[in-house]
Amino acid sequence: MTPRPLDRPPVPRPGGPPAVELRGVSKRFGPVLAVDDVDLAVEVGSVHAVVGENGAGKSTLMSMLYGLHRPDTGTVARHGRPVQLHSPLDAIGHGLGMVHQHFKLFEPLTVAENVVYRAEPRRWGLLDSRAAVRRVEELADRFGLDVDPHARVADLPLGVRQRVEILKALHREADVLVLDEPTAVLTPGEVDSLFTVLRSMAASGTAVVIVTHKVQEVLALSDAVTVLRDGRVSGRFTTASTTATELVEAMIGRGLRPARNPRARTGTRSGEGQDDRAVLVVRDLRVPPAGSGPGVRGISLSVRAGEVVGIAGVSGNGQRELVECIVGLRRQDTGAILLKGVPVQGLSVRARRRRGVAHVPEDRPGQGTAATLSVADNLALGHHRSAPRSRRGWLSPRVVRASAADAVRRMGIRAAGVDAPVGSLSGGNAQKVVMARELEHEADLMVVEQPTQGVDVGAGEQIHRLLLERRAAGAAVLLVSYEISELQALADRVVVVRDGVVTAEFAAADATEADLGSAMSA
Numbered sequence: 001m002t003p004r005p006l007d008r009p010p011v012p013r014p015g016g017p018p019a020v021e022l023r024g025v026s027k028r029f030g031p032v033l034a035v036d037d038v039d040l041a042v043e044v045g046s047v048h049a050v051v052g053e054n055g056a057g058k059s060t061l062m063s064m065l066y067g068l069h070r071p072d073t074g075t076v077a078r079h080g081r082p083v084q085l086h087s088p089l090d091a092i093g094h095g096l097g098m099v100h101q102h103f104k105l106f107e108p109l110t111v112a113e114n115v116v117y118r119a120e121p122r123r124w125g126l127l128d129s130r131a132a133v134r135r136v137e138e139l140a141d142r143f144g145l146d147v148d149p150h151a152r153v154a155d156l157p158l159g160v161r162q163r164v165e166i167l168k169a170l171h172r173e174a175d176v177l178v179l180d181e182p183t184a185v186l187t188p189g190e191v192d193s194l195f196t197v198l199r200s201m202a203a204s205g206t207a208v209v210i211v212t213h214k215v216q217e218v219l220a221l222s223d224a225v226t227v228l229r230d231g232r233v234s235g236r237f238t239t240a241s242t243t244a245t246e247l248v249e250a251m252i253g254r255g256l257r258p259a260r261n262p263r264a265r266t267g268t269r270s271g272e273g274q275d276d277r278a279v280l281v282v283r284d285l286r287v288p289p290a291g292s293g294p295g296v297r298g299i300s301l302s303v304r305a306g307e308v309v310g311i312a313g314v315s316g317n318g319q320r321e322l323v324e325c326i327v328g329l330r331r332q333d334t335g336a337i338l339l340k341g342v343p344v345q346g347l348s349v350r351a352r353r354r355r356g357v358a359h360v361p362e363d364r365p366g367q368g369t370a371a372t373l374s375v376a377d378n379l380a381l382g383h384h385r386s387a388p389r390s391r392r393g394w395l396s397p398r399v400v401r402a403s404a405a406d407a408v409r410r411m412g413i414r415a416a417g418v419d420a421p422v423g424s425l426s427g428g429n430a431q432k433v434v435m436a437r438e439l440e441h442e443a444d445l446m447v448v449e450q451p452t453q454g455v456d457v458g459a460g461e462q463i464h465r466l467l468l469e470r471r472a473a474g475a476a477v478l479l480v481s482y483e484i485s486e487l488q489a490l491a492d493r494v495v496v497v498r499d500g501v502v503t504a505e506f507a508a509a510d511a512t513e514a515d516l517g518s519a520m521s522a
Contacts, residue, residue: 017080019044019207020065020096020176025074027060029424032416034060036231037074042176047198047208049218049239052228052251053456054428055414058211059101061228062178065209066098067091078176089118097174099165101181101211101427101454102365107154111147112136115168139167143197155291157316166194177201178209181427181454183217190314195221213428213456215244227251252458259464260489261308261471263509277304278341279445279476280326285335287321294500296321296332301495301502303445303476308467310491310508311480312516318500319449319480320362326478327359327447328352329367339445353382356444360434360451362480364427368434371423375415376404378422379437407436412459427454435463439470446470449480464490484513496520 018041027035035057042048052058063069065076067085075082078094085091091098105114112132121131136149145163153161162182169177179198183191198208198221212218218225219239227235227250235250249255280303289295293316303309313319324330326337328349337345339355347355361367369378380389380400389399404418411432415425422430431454438446451467452460467490471477481487487494491508496519504519 016044018042018077019079020209021077021080022061022065022071023075023077025061025064025071025076027057027064027069027072030416034231035064035071038228038231038233040226040233042207042209043224044207045202045205046223047202047210047221049222049225050209050211050228051213051215051218051225051247052234054426054432054454054459056228056251056456057231058228059180059426062098062180062209062211065091065178066096092118092172092174095175096178097169097172097176098178099162099169099180099182103161103165105153105161105164105168107152109153110149111151111153111156111164111167112149114153114164115139115149115171117168119172135171136167139170143167143170143193145193151291157291157293157320160316175205176207176209178211180211181213182210183212183214191217213452213454213460215247215457218247219244229253248457251456257461258489259461259468261468261492261508263492277306278302279305279339280478281336281338281341282322282326283336283338285322285325285337286333287318287325287330288333289318289500290321290324290330293321294318296325297500298335299497299500299502303478305444305474305476306471307493308471308477308479308491310487310494311478311497312482312484312487312494313497313520315482317498319497321500322497323359323361323447323449323478323480327357353441353443358438358441358443358446360438360446360448362449362453364430364434365423369422369430372421374404374419375408375413375422375425375433376401376418378433379404379407379418379440381437383437383440407433407440411436412462428456428459431455431463432459435466439466442473442475444475446475446477447480448477450482451479452483452486484516487511487516488513 020042022038022040025035025038038061050058060069064071067088067090076085077083083094115136116132121128121135133149140147145167147160147163153164183194202208210221222239225237225239225247226233227247229251245255282299282301285296285299287296296318299322311319321330325332328347332345336343344352344355365371383389384395389396389403401418408415408418413432414429422433451463455463467477479490488508488511494506494508494511494516495502496504496516498520506515
């Protein structure tokens with residue numbers, strides 16, 4: 001049965017009490033104090049940014065706001081009145097909506113069915129499918145979020161799934177909307193469109209809370225900023241009177257030291273003849289689509305030793321199929337994949353790893369980690385058959401835990417301990433686990449998808465530095481990223497993929513954001 005929304009008073013206009021408040025809230029998980037006596041007030045008709053390092057307490061704070069967790073102490077108030085949020089249904093009934101960093105979608109259902117779930121248009125007591133499709137089409141057109149309402153969510157790439165989450169929240173017409181890392185897989189044009197939508201919503205009286213690691217987005221979009229560090233508020237700012245430096249220092253306690261590719265190497269473009277230094281060569285690769293995308297329709301590229309080649313493109317244009325084919329997760333129709341001159345098509349993932357391929361996948365929860373296994377076990381995956389973790393076919397729990405403790409210290413992974421399940425970690429800390437595991441492989445070829453998606457600026461700086469260290473050590477790095485600034489900072493060359501084919505290639509030093517954005521969306 002569809003729950004009835006709670007009766008709510010009309011939304012006050014700006015100048016009255018805050019749209020939503022968290023007053024002195026704290027939350028502990030076992031020995032970990034995730035949120036410690038935090039106050040947060042979001043005004044009606046404003047965009048409020050909540051920022052901080054991975055594990056600083058942002059997701060826990062938003063989970064209390066949305067009824068996923070109950071505070072151990074403190075209260076939640078709407079328009080000055082305390083409310084009890086026992087579940088997300090209570091939050092929805094009180095006019096709160098949330099777009100999660102890790103999507104809450106039913107994969108077997110269509111886009112339209114996901115968007116209207118628990119708020120379905122009905123006819124004769126049954127779901128009115130046509131009305132649901134019309135509603136999605138109307139929202140998609142109104143907010144510039146291109147999706148097929150008939151598509152099955154399981155067939156959609158991550159970028160399109162995120163649009164479905166945004167549409168789902170918009171369908172419920174919440175007057176407080178929380179977005180957790182909403183731009184992680186969007187192109188610059190899509191980010192601009194989303195910001196236009198959010199500003200329009202704020203102008204109409206909606207209170208928007210955006211949780212992001214991207215300082216420039218905070219400065220471009222928000223009216224006010226609350227910074228968390230180690231579960232406590234470390235700074236409150238009016239955006240118009242603050243700077244990126246002040247925000248970063250409040251987040252991590254120091255200034256940034258950005259890592260940039262020195263680009264000392266030059267060479268031929270992809271596909272221009274034979275190169276003895278090529279670690280990876282892809283020739284006229286064709287791969288069936290994974291779902292509704294174009295698949296790969298004849299891509300050729302190469303990556304040399306000591307080189308970072310970036311793949312730029314809007315999510316769902318064949319990047320997923322390209323990467324999965326290179327690492328052995330998907331079969332190609334035609335074409336060749338050569339690793340150090342030797343064809344590897346037909347080899348398993350395990351066989352390719354043995355030949356020197358490491359892979360950091362975009363889908364951390366689904367492919368990159370096993371959520372129910374411990375941090376130590378996740379760090380051992382792929383290394384569990386070799387020394388020092390394994391001897392004579394037997395895994396050493398002592399060595400597994402000691403190796404994990406070393407990686408946790410080295411990478412600054414915030415967890416209750418190496419025995420904590422990876423599913424209990426923040427998205428950024430789970431990403432550090434994956435990066436630590438794959439970097440230990442010391443592979444000749446690193447295939448890295450979205451290395452800093454959902455990762456704070458301090459951890460992102462560390463990951464960039466580690467990738468450039470692998471480049472300097474002679475590894476070939478194939479980097480897939482939706483972040484143009486990331487490609488500009490790390491890549492030697494950038495290959496643009498659109499509709500399953502390579503449409504442009506740039507020397508990264510010469511590629512402007514306008515050049516890349518135009519090639520991605522033209």
